[in-house]
Amino acid sequence: MTIELPPLPYADDALAPHISDRTISFHYGKHHAAYVNNLNGLIEGTELADASLEDIVRTAEPGGLFNNAAQVWNHTFYWNCMSPNGGGEPTGELAAAIAASFGSVDAFKAQFKADAVGNFGSGWTWLVRKGDGLAIVKTDDADTPLAHGHAALLTIDVWEHAYYLDYQNARPTYVDTFIEHLLNWDFVAANFAATSGV
Numbered sequence: 001m002t003i004e005l006p007p008l009p010y011a012d013d014a015l016a017p018h019i020s021d022r023t024i025s026f027h028y029g030k031h032h033a034a035y036v037n038n039l040n041g042l043i044e045g046t047e048l049a050d051a052s053l054e055d056i057v058r059t060a061e062p063g064g065l066f067n068n069a070a071q072v073w074n075h076t077f078y079w080n081c082m083s084p085n086g087g088g089e090p091t092g093e094l095a096a097a098i099a100a101s102f103g104s105v106d107a108f109k110a111q112f113k114a115d116a117v118g119n120f121g122s123g124w125t126w127l128v129r130k131g132d133g134l135a136i137v138k139t140d141d142a143d144t145p146l147a148h149g150h151a152a153l154l155t156i157d158v159w160e161h162a163y164y165l166d167y168q169n170a171r172p173t174y175v176d177t178f179i180e181h182l183l184n185w186d187f188v189a190a191n192f193a194a195t196s197g198v
């Protein structure tokens, strides 16, 4: 089984002007594709050749295999965390759970922004299930909640390649734009519902 590069859930220019098709052409077409190609090269002819992507991420030791597998998974998850019609507010049980863990949706947004802006170097900022509630966690490089047994609900990629062509060094503007114009709350709610009672 070859690991596939999943199609984007929208057209290359659908997130413009917030994320340009030029960024997508490099971030999806070059970076994400390279992780897929690298991973396939690493598992070809090994006992992992038929393993699922999730199983590889959960079991790989730190190193190239883990880094490429996790980056494939992280990026696929990230594309789905954005929508051309994103932004707005969560509703229903998800909104209630966010309010219970962070005080309010606005307080969550402020904390998520602060953590994403403060995530030093290359990495990811996540909303995950943790214990009985929700938590924001930051991971470095390729690291992912999937490797730590935490169900991911939302992520933002804060590697410079995610925003540099559109925002240069202005990571706070990228994070604000992600939250206000791109965040796909329907996807977060679906992840929340799928992991209820787990």
Ligand code: MN
Binding pocket: 027, 031, 075, 157, 159, 161, 162
């Ligand atoms: Mn990336």
